[in-house]
Amino acid sequence: MSLKGKYVGVAFTGSFCTYEKVFAQLKKLTEEGAIVQTIFSNSAQTIDSRFGSPKAFLQQAEEITGRKPILTISEAEPIGPQSLLDILVLFPCTGNTIAKLANGITDTPVLMAAKAHLRNNKPLLISVSTNDALGMNMKNIGMLLNAKHIYFIPFGQDNPQKKPNSMIADTELLIPSIESALSGRQYQPVLC
Numbered sequence: 001m002s003l004k005g006k007y008v009g010v011a012f013t014g015s016f017c018t019y020e021k022v023f024a025q026l027k028k029l030t031e032e033g034a035i036v037q038t039i040f041s042n043s044a045q046t047i048d049s050r051f052g053s054p055k056a057f058l059q060q061a062e063e064i065t066g067r068k069p070i071l072t073i074s075e076a077e078p079i080g081p082q083s084l085l086d087i088l089v090l091f092p093c094t095g096n097t098i099a100k101l102a103n104g105i106t107d108t109p110v111l112m113a114a115k116a117h118l119r120n121n122k123p124l125l126i127s128v129s130t131n132d133a134l135g136m137n138m139k140n141i142g143m144l145l146n147a148k149h150i151y152f153i154p155f156g157q158d159n160p161q162k163k164p165n166s167m168i169a170d171t172e173l174l175i176p177s178i179e180s181a182l183s184g185r186q187y188q189p190v191l192c
Helices: 016-031 042-046 054-065 073-079 095-102 109-118 138-145 171-182
Strands: 007-012 035-040 087-093 124-130 150-152 155-157 167-169
Touching: 007 016, 007 109, 016 035, 016 054, 016 087, 016 124, 016 171, 035 054, 035 109, 042 054, 073 109, 087 095, 087 109, 087 171, 095 109, 095 124, 095 138, 109 124, 124 171, 138 150, 150 171
Parallel strands: 007 035, 007 087, 087 124, 124 150
Antiparallel strands: 124 167, 155 167
């Protein structure tokens, strides 16, 4: 399947340690011909971290996609009624965002984008990046694995010795995971 001309939303949450890989994949998406709209959570657009500044991340997203990122709940809401996207990817998706999504909480631009997008029965793809995937958040991941129109980029433990509950998606599988989700299938195997 070609992604040329597909409208792909890429929603950033606060897992800053993954951003270098995420931006590399964002560039690949645009090279594939996808029309990419980024959305940034409140944390992603305001927190300075050792991995970079939000100002630099927002600028990089705009340079790669040629579009201004969505930064507010009110900017994200039209994604649903106007059916603006073919697929939305939460990339990366923190445990906090996973928990809120699983429990119907819509208090950030990313969560509003997800809620608005899902109302159209279109695919939502999650790129897990959380230190508590095998802890408190496992129940939320399980709920989302069983939900209609929600798919996952394959994920696994990233450092079992030092962070035994931590899991992260294989960002290199973004494009094949998008292609599968657009066809209504979960890319396999889910766990890597």
